[in-house]
Amino acid sequence: MPIKTEPFYLNIGPQHPSTHGVFRLRVALDGEVVVGVEPIIGYLHRGIEKLAETRTYTQTIPFTDRLDYLSSMTNNLAYCLAVEKLGGLKVPERAEYIRVIFSEIMRISSHMMAVGFFLNDLGAMMTPVLYMWREREKIMDMFEMVCGQRLLYNYMRIGGVSQNLPDDFMPAVKKFLAEMPKYIDEYDQLLAQNEILLARSKGVGILSKDTAIGIGASGPVLRASGVKWDIRKMDPYSIYERFDFEVPTGDTGDCYDRYWVRMLEIRQSVRILEQAIAQIPEKGAVCADVPQFFRPPRGEAYGYLEGPKGNIGFYIVSDGSIAPYRLHIYPPTLINITALSDMVIGWKVADLIIIFGSIDVVLGEIDR
Amino acid sequence: MTLALNGEEIGKKLAEAFPAAVVSSDKLNVLVDSKHLQPVAEYLKNTSGLEFDYLTFVTATDYLDYLEIVYRLVSLKNNHSLILKTRCHTRDNPVVPTVVNTWRAAYYQEREIFDLLGIRFEGHPDMRRLLLWEGFQGHPLRRDYL
Incomplete structure (x- = not known):
């Protein structure tokens, strides 16, 4: 008869490098094996939804930067899409292209951080991150x-973007796009078939297709589980229907698939960027004529898009005044960690760290 | 394109299956009585032709006279969506049945609504505050909080 012992409770976080922010995991352990996990959140809650109720529509845009601060551009855009849907605004052609260009650059940057820190969690201390940052630095510039x-x-505004592209932007982005495929090849050469990476992440933390759909997962987490669902293809916003790209998916939904789907998505983003740079109109307005105190008609709207971490959305209720009556932010990473216990139970503590890292969370968005 | 289904047609379909469930419906959404929420949710998920297998967001709005809970359902198979709504007309201790057993996506979102708007979801396995600390007084996203 096996001897039954009390589980040992371990708090990981709120201040711990592997939690990617102020996040606490209360883990029940049997020896080194995880038998239960409870995420405890709210350490970074700033009440952005409440703050927005007392500010004009434009004044809320800076708050959206502070949600998922590694993909601020797409957050800005999702919010602007929601307000534009509410007000029935039309965005100028050139602004649409600028929005797509920055969304895709942002996706590359965010995925690089995700992959870099995933390898950091694996124990490849700082080296992969610094490789990724080499290119991210150019994006930041x-x-x-x-x-x-x-x-x-x-940067995004209701009805367009805040300012036109400077003259030296186009040469910089063209140079970046010419170099980027070489760098991705370099990462793949270093990482994709790395024996340690394969041993630690293949078959670890499997999220099945049914569970992924059931919890409402989105972004690379959903696609790694084999669901071909990308808002850019399934419900194109902005001008995404004009671009030719593929939606990469994984087979098993393990940590390796989540890593690999992100690497493939970086290549697809480069593809979209090349097309957008070739098609963008030379001249034209970058913002529609929107009054400073924009009053959308009464009603409600939900604007959403395929962000780097998943499907981020803003649900806005308007009462016809200058401030939203209610703003709800749909946070993809909070939804993606719903199935954390399914993924980690039965694995060891070291695996818990990489499974959590492979989901790619940002606490600014979870806590809002 | 994700097709936003016409609420009136879905409302008619629901009224056939559950005569007392549908309160009203228009082009954009269907409003159901909260007493019938769970069977309606199961029906929307399992009926062929609808198959809403994916719940995106659940949220609530305080309209002072009533609290309104909004569900956005998507079918990954058929690529269409629907806005489902339900209301509670009381402000002290409002209760609505949970949909966690149908769509697990509601797990954290219902806890968040309980935390910020004070709507209790009956049948939820772990109805506690999510973002604010235990012992916090009030529900900040209610319009009369500040």
């Missing part, structure tokens, strides 16, 4: 060029 900021851009 491009953002700085266009809006003066490197992390929190506040």
Whole structure:
């Protein structure tokens, strides 16, 4: 008869490098094996939904930067899409292209951080991250060029973008796109068939297709489980229907698939960028004529898009005044960790760290 | 394109299956009585032609006279969506049945609504505050909080 012992409870976080922010995991352990896990969140809750109720529609855009601060551009865009849907606004052609260009650059940047820190969690301390940062630095420079900021851009506006592209932007992005495929090949050469990476992540933390759909997972987490669902293809927003790209999917939904889907998505983003750079109109307005105190008609709208971490959305209720009556932010990473216990139970503590890392969470978005 | 289904047609279909469930329906959404929410949810998930297998967001809005809970359902198979709504007309201790058993996606979102708007979801396995600490007084996203 096996001897039954009490589980040992271990708190990982809120201050711990592997939690990617202020996040606490209360883990029940039997020896070194995880038997239960409970995420405890809210350490970074700033009440953005409440703050938005007392600010104008434009004043809320900077708050959206501070949700998922590694993909501020797409957060800005999702919010603007929701307000535009509510107000029935039309965005100028050139602004649409600029939006797509920055969304895809942002996706590359966010995926690089995700992959870099995933390898960091695996124990490849800082080296892969620094390789990824080498290219991310160029992306940051491009953002700085266009809006003066490197992390929190506040660039998108209701009806377009805040300012036109500077003259030196196009040469910089063309140079970046010419170099990028070589760098991705280099990462794949270093990482894709790396024996340690394969041994640690293949078959670890499997999220089945049914569970992924059931919990409402989105983004690379959903696609790694074999579901071909990308908002850019299934419900195209902005001008995504004009571009030719593929939606990569995984087979098993393990940690390796989540890593690999992100690497493939970086290649697809480069493809979209090349097409957008070739098609963008030379001249034209970059923002529709929107009054400073924009009053959308009464009603409600849900604007959403395929962000780097999943399907981020904003649900807005308008009462016809200058401020939203209710703003709800749909956070993809909070939804993606719903099935964390299914993925980690039975694995060891070291695996828990990489399974959590492979989901790619940002606490600014979970806690809002 | 994800086709937003006409609420009126779905409302008619639901009214045939559950005569007392549908309160009203228009082009954009269907409003159901919260007493019938769970069977309606199961029906929407399992009926062929609808197959809403994927719940995106659940949220609630305080309209002062009533609290409204909004569900956005998507069918990954048929690529269409529907906005489902239900209301509670009381402000002290409002209760709505949970849909966690149908769509697990609601797990954290219902806890968040309980935390910020104070709507209790009956049958939820772990109805506690999510973002704010235990012992916090009030529900900040209610319009009369500040």
